[in-house]
Amino acid sequence: MLKTHFKTIVISDVHLGTKGSKAKEVARFLKLYSCENLILNGDIIDGWQLKKSGSWKRKHTRFFNRVLKMIEQEKTNVFYLRGNHDDFLDQILPIQIGNLSILNDMIYESNGKKYFVTHGDIFDSVTTNFRWIAQLGDIGYTFLLWLNRLVNHHRRKRGLPYFSLSQYVKGKVKTAVSYIDQYEIELAKMAKAKGCDGIICGHIHKAENRVIEGIEYLNSGDWVESMSALSEDHDGNWQLIYFNQISFKKSPEEKIVYFPVRDHKSVAFEAMPDGLTPKSSFYK
Template sequence: MNKFYKTVIISDVHLGTKDSKTKELVSFLKSIKCENIILNGDIIDAWQLKKNGKWKKKHTVFFKYIMKVLEKENINVIYIRGNHDDFLDEIMPFSFGNFSIVKDYIYESFGKRYYVCHGDVFDSITKNLKWLAKLGDIGYSLLLWINRYYNVYRKKRNLPYYSLSQTIKLKVKKAVSFISDYEDQLCKVASMKNCEGIICGHIHQPANKIINNTHYLNSGDWVESLTALVENYDGKWDVIYYDVWSIGADKISNVEEFDLEELINYNFSEQVLI
């Protein structure tokens, strides 16, 4: 049975990379119903695609699924650009029907205003020192490589997915300090925008907490954490962890594989694709 939410927010899918957990993401999205989907940046990883990244069939499946729900379920989809998909700067703001591409967004919920942005423009390294950010991206890719093969080892032993890279990051004092500074900075930005909350991504660190009277929400990622933010119909926000959500459910089944093939062959000839 599908779970119903008012809004679902995902970010940092990094389509075009080996570590993008697209199959799990589509499986999650198929299990829920909602009115709004916010794609909060770094959905496509243009940085990696320019280097040695590879666009796979499963990456196309994700966008075909989004287009399918746009057409059949009349869901509002808002795509916010991130630093890895900053090529969207060339076309935004863009709007067609229920689909839009924007730099940022004000989301109103039960009388509260939330400033929604990817968050990279408030990261001093990403904003001012792009060469250093890309150098750090190389080190991060190595960390993900370790994570990938560690989980191959776990899968062979029928163990659930575990983010070794997240564990390593949280044991590095500078990384923990960076995350804390980032959260504080984003909460200040929310106050400047006359908002009671901030919804962001970028640092691959899911969160739902109050910082200095500001509601800080981070949707995490679909590379390491495999998380999404969901707003319930009573206004309550939750972080959904895929590994917890999928406990007790079958692994992506043959029936689901058939559905994915159906998506691949779905006729979008009458749709406007970007």
């Protein structure tokens, strides 16, 4: 299997503990791609659903087993940022254990650029007019996911590609479109206010890579529907990778493809003033 090596990979919104979580797919994704830095940008574990009707399965544990192997065998630096669904992390963060750091948010520096990295739920607490998305989403979104599984079961039988019902609904409902547009604009403003060149987030389950008023807006999407991740090569170029577009062709032997390295030393991580500053010995 051809294995590609990136400088940084960002994954968010896996929602382990729920029926909709694509735990097998994200674990397979992390076997195919290696990286120096892995950012788990919130809602990796869905504590909300686990408290109500969710269940923890073996495939959910396998995801963390894969992450641990990346730390131990590939020396990957892993950063787990708190999301609104895994807000139970508030009780322990910030904390650092070896190459694993658990933080609220962080500043990522690479190739002369600074990125503010946050899950993105902070937007909901600031703009109370859009709190409906969290309240309605917990019930309505769960229903859409159930319906989505039913629709795609029949589509697979007919040989049709995967269809995201909830993404379709989000694109048709005016209030949802307004929320997403406002979300992206406000987070770009936040990054600018913090003196950053870009924002890296998740939360709304809508992958994106675009420029908003001079600020790079990067959203890693989710592993419930879109199954997407952000990746950065060693020249600082960001791209979105979609699991459904990956070719899993077998080859006689596994190879690792490294992207051109401009300057490994240009990578640096810095916690927010009230957070944790990772040890410099992690980054060589």
